[in-house]
Amino acid sequence: ILNVEQSPQSLHVQEGDSTNFTCSFPSSNFYALHWYRWETAKSPEALFVMTLNGDEKKKGRISATLNTKEGYSYLYIKGSQPEDSATYLCASRGDTGNQFYFGTGTSLTVIP
Amino acid sequence: DAGITQSPRHKVTETGTPVTLRCHQTENHRYMYWYRQDPGHGLRLIHYSYGVKDTDKGEVSDGYSVSRSKTEDFLLTLESATSSQTSVYFCAIGGSDQNIQYFGAGTRLSVL
Numbered sequence: 001i002l003n004v005e006q007s008p009q010s011l012h013v014q015e016g017d018s019t020n021f022t023c024s025f026p027s028s029n030f031y032a033l034h035w036y037r038w039e040t041a042k043s044p045e046a047l048f049v050m051t052l053n054g055d056e057k058k059k060g061r062i063s064a065t066l067n068t069k070e071g072y073s074y075l076y077i078k079g080s081q082p083e084d085s086a087t088y089l090c091a092s093r094g095d096t097g098n099q100f101y102f103g104t105g106t107s108l109t110v111i112p
Numbered sequence: 113d114a115g116i117t118q119s120p121r122h123k124v125t126e127t128g129t130p131v132t133l134r135c136h137q138t139e140n141h142r143y144m145y146w147y148r149q150d151p152g153h154g155l156r157l158i159h160y161s162y163g164v165k166d167t168d169k170g171e172v173s174d175g176y177s178v179s180r181s182k183t184e185d186f187l188l189t190l191e192s193a194t195s196s197q198t199s200v201y202f203c204a205i206g207g208s209d210q211n212i213q214y215f216g217a218g219t220r221l222s223v224l
Contacts, residue, residue: 001171034212043202044155046212089154098143098162099170100213104154 002026004092006103013080014111020076021106023090027071034100035064035075036089044089047075080110115139118203118216126224131190133219135203137183143206144186145213146170146178148199155202161186193223 005024013019025033032051036044048057053068061078077084087107091100115138125131135144145160147170157170159178167178175197177189190197200220204213 043215043217044213046214049212091155098168099145099157099160101157101171102147102155104152 002092002094002101004090004101004103006088006090006106008106009104010107010109012109012111015080015082017080017110018076018078019080019108020074021088021108023073023075023092023103025071025073025090025092025101026094027068029094029096030068030071031093031095032100033066033073033093034091035073036091038087038089038105040086047088075106077108080108082110082112084108085110116203116205116214116216118201118219120219121217122220124222124224125193127194128192131193131221131223133188133201133203133221135186135188135205135216137186137205139205139207139214140183141205141207141214142183143211143213144180145204145206146176146186146188147202147204148172148197149202149218150199158188158201190221193221195223197221198223 035047038044048064050066055066063076066073087105089105091102093100117136119134146158147155156172161167161180179187202218203216206213
């Protein structure tokens with residue numbers, strides 16, 4: 001079992017603020033990391049697949065970085081909007097077995 | 113929901129009864145997964161499949177069994193439901209062991 005941790009657990013920001021949160025995972029035997037966005041009453045939707053140390057991915061105002069040597073990934077949201085309100089999940093997989101282990105998520109609320 | 117259908121969407125059952133949840137995909141993806149989602153735990157993998165008749169246990173497999181007799185269907189069975197199995201169950205599919213997962217809409221199961 002991989003221990004995947006996310007922080008903070010929840011976050012409230014004002015519209016227009018930029019924010020970031022962290023996903024920590026075991027650095028040994030790293031294989032891949034996923035970020036998902038999960039809106040209330042919906043299903044998780046994939047944001048990024050990250051595999052290489054130093055990876056940077058971007059989709060609109062959301063971006064992510066990956067450091068496999070120290071075992072963390074950051075998700076950044078620039079100029080937060082109310083529609084960004086959701087829970088953001090990360091999931092990590094080691095190079096043995098086929099399962100991803102999910103963190104408990106960071107719940108983001110953007111206040112208009 | 114990327115061609116994934118879970119049924120039923122809601123179910124209430126009694127302790128000790130068998131329950132089967134169905135996940136059906138139209139994407140021809142190789143990998144299929146069953147997760148449960150509980151407060152404070154995030155998504156935890158129950159079982160997954162990497163092909164027809166090929167399945168493996170996940171993190172929380174006790175009390176559950178699965179079957180995959182054809183590519184498009186992945187069944188999750190609770191042999192004798194217990195109250196601790198009250199949860200929201202999500203099916204997911206993926207094209208490879210690295211690819212993102214696409215999630216179904218979820219099944220809310222209550223065991224009384």
